[in-house]
Amino acid sequence: MQKRLPRQIYALWGGAETVPYPSWQTLSSDMPLITLCQLTKTFSEGGQTRTVLDAIDLTVGTGDFVVLLGHSGSGKSTLLNLISGIETPSSGTVEIGGVDITALPDHQRTLFRRDRIGFVFQFFNLIPTLTVLENVTLPQELAGREKTAVSTHALHLLNRVGLADRAHAFPDKLSGGEQQRVAIARAIAHDPMLLLADEPTGNLDEETGQRVLDLLLELTHAAGKTLIMATHNPDIAQLADRVLRVQDGGISNQLSVIGNQ
Ligand code: ADP
Numbered sequence: 001m002q003k004r005l006p007r008q009i010y011a012l013w014g015g016a017e018t019v020p021y022p023s024w025q026t027l028s029s030d031m032p033l034i035t036l037c038q039l040t041k042t043f044s045e046g047g048q049t050r051t052v053l054d055a056i057d058l059t060v061g062t063g064d065f066v067v068l069l070g071h072s073g074s075g076k077s078t079l080l081n082l083i084s085g086i087e088t089p090s091s092g093t094v095e096i097g098g099v100d101i102t103a104l105p106d107h108q109r110t111l112f113r114r115d116r117i118g119f120v121f122q123f124f125n126l127i128p129t130l131t132v133l134e135n136v137t138l139p140q141e142l143a144g145r146e147k148t149a150v151s152t153h154a155l156h157l158l159n160r161v162g163l164a165d166r167a168h169a170f171p172d173k174l175s176g177g178e179q180q181r182v183a184i185a186r187a188i189a190h191d192p193m194l195l196l197a198d199e200p201t202g203n204l205d206e207e208t209g210q211r212v213l214d215l216l217l218e219l220t221h222a223a224g225k226t227l228i229m230a231t232h233n234p235d236i237a238q239l240a241d242r243v244l245r246v247q248d249g250g251i252s253n254q255l256s257v258i259g260n261q
């Protein structure tokens, strides 16, 4: 990769290195994909400690579509960031596929995320200096995969999200919905088992958001992947296998989302 990359990229996907860790094949199918144990996150503010997530216990099964519903500031992004290992907890553990990612050194955790997890952000997080195609291939190029195969697969995915003809455009030439479709292609390009989406339609108009959501579900949940999505849209929650309300530092199962937002 010739172009200079923003620092944030290394935080998300690390450099061009690989490290060994337990493979998914060691996973038993009746074991939860995700286990959170007494997960706590506090932030210090003006000398005071604020507990955003307080001793959360949660398991998520393989293939589940889980929606995190909660008001702005309730801790949805913090929880997704902890599950992905972008942030580390104040205490407690996050286990994914039997791997305690909270026990991994920072660098290994980054590489674990790059190899096993896909992330879709509210504001797309595309790299403006890279083309659409380069955005999709970047994480895998950093992982040292063979360029031609990575590129062929990325073009196939861009075709699936209806953007093959924009492969060589730069992100700022694309609409918000198109940018998010590129971000979805990037998030699934390495065939992760776990997809995390943080308000993926939160910055799109209703119709565009619906199309992006349909596409995201088709390419992840319908393909057997585990999907955890933060939103404050109760209509999206209707589609989930499981709705969890994030509130007052805790998480509770919500059986009905109708009229409850
Ligand atoms: P949500 O995604 O549900 O809107 P967040 O997880 O972004 O909520 O934030 C939850 C709370 O944690 C908010 O009050 C926010 O201000 C606080 N918070 C998040 N990140 C930080 C941080 N790095 N430093 C201090 N406070 C933070």
Ligand code: MG
Residues within 6 Å of the ligand: 076, 077, 078, 198, 199, 230
């Ligand atoms: Mg958020």
